[in-house]
Amino acid sequence: MWAVIDIGSNTIRLVIYTIDNGHPRPMLNKKYAVGLAAYIDKANCIKQEGINILLDVLADINTILRYIHPECVLPFGTAALRNSANGDEIVSLIKERCGMAVRILSGEEEAVFDYYGAMLEGIGDDGLLVDVGGGSTELTLFKDRKIISALSIPLGSLNLYRTHVDGILPTQKEAHKIKKTINDYLDKLADNELMHNNTIYCVGGTARAALKIMRDRYLPSGREEDNSYTRSQLKGMLDNIEKNRKQLMHNILCLSPDRIHTLIPGLLAFYTVAKHYDSNKLVTISLGVREGYLMHHLGERGNTRE
Known part of the structure; x- marks a missing residue:
């Protein structure tokens, strides 16, 4: 073990x-x-x-x-x-x-290990892997199952919440500020190869919690095997934060209570990245940096077949 x-x-x-x-x-x-x-x-x-x-x-x-x-x-x-x-x-x-x-x-290492972990789950040959953590967001571009670019920006669900949100859930004005902050960072990235990826693979705890909310309220079937949603579905949920504030807080408390204050900033981050890179589909991957780091370490020791 x-x-x-x-x-x-x-x-x-x-x-x-x-x-x-x-x-x-x-x-x-x-x-x-x-x-x-x-x-x-x-x-x-x-x-x-x-x-x-x-x-x-x-x-x-x-x-x-x-x-x-x-x-x-x-x-x-x-x-x-x-x-x-x-x-x-x-x-x-x-x-x-x-x-x-x-x-x-x-x-960069975190972004690379995210990809190594996601590979174990069987992702596509091309795409953009996004991990919205509490204090940073990692972006890993891959083509033909090879990493083209691995980047990290110092914005995550928790520090975005602390910087921009006064209450529990962001207001529409606060949500706009969060999206602008993320966009400003993305605009500064020199690597334009990240542009125009139809599919984003979402990894990490924020991604898994986001899928629970989307599956419970916004995916037609709500089935456990559903692990993807569209950018427009995510936008529909985020556009109605003010209107559905009480119900949304109830859903988060039921499904992911420890992320009551950070989940919406995390969802705003995923949405902003998807829009910035013209991605229409978001696929949630259950494996990530922990599994990638473990398998990298075992590979160095020659123990991957145990």
């Missing part, structure tokens, strides 16, 4: 995998809704309160691991640690207190 610890901006996850014919099979998946990005101060440092919560979570994970005895533990951090001024200090503290050697992934 292999343990992957994903220290993200919204959540921290421990996933225990076995490897079956080259594919990772999750045996345990434990999520901690921490919201590390919410503890970043004006100096761009994670506050002591956030550090203490992180250390408490990792201590709890260590307790679990002592009973499971995985062959290897692979902890990594993404945008919250990557973008904070004291990220390296926190990594050293984790090593000292918890005995874990956390690797902070660059934005």
